[in-house]
Amino acid sequence: MKTAVLLLLALWARAGELGGHDLPAPVIAAAAAAEGRTTVLQEMWQRRILAPDLSSWAPADMELLEKIRRAETDALEYLKRKFGDTRPWAAARRGPTPSRPLLTKGGYEKHLFHLSQDALEYFESKGAGAKWALKMTDLEGKRLFGSDGRLTPIGIGVYARARLKLEVYWRSPNGETFGTRRPPP
Secondary structure (H helix, E strand, C coil): CHHHHHHHHHHHHHHHHCCCCCCCHHHHHHHHHHHHHHHHHHHHHHCCCCCCCCCCCCHHHHHHHHHHHHHHHHHHHHHHHHHCCCHHHEECCCCCCCCCCEECHHHHHHHHHHHHHHHHHHHHHCCCCCCCHHHCECCCCCECECCCCCECHHHHHHHHHHHCCCCCEEECCCCCEEECCCCCC
């Protein structure tokens, strides 16, 4: 596919030099889309979301890539602080200018698991019973933990604010409100 696009672009470029027409917009758009697709595919391979022999991804894979990108900075810092090194959970960025490492799928899962365990300990220390901690919600009724026992994006936000001692509240399954400040009436 990439070779065909490059050959098509070369043909059009040569025609332009000889007094031919400029590239039509759909050809330019197809080339840009192919390059973007290739870049995303390479990033998924580097982050070990996809096996190297796969050349396409599912919507769930793209969703996971977005989650990993959002969590990357905090996750790498957390893993380094907790385990002393990020090497097992990070991949070297490939390209002409190597920069900071990439968080892999395994690193994201490791981060989310341990962060969830830390959050459970925190909420239990603030009065949530071990049996009910996984069923807590924010004040709008959105769950802090998913059915798999891991923090949801809402839960990550609540726990991050609680760790920083910022004003945040959560509810137990029986409706009791807890927080870092005196709960609102």
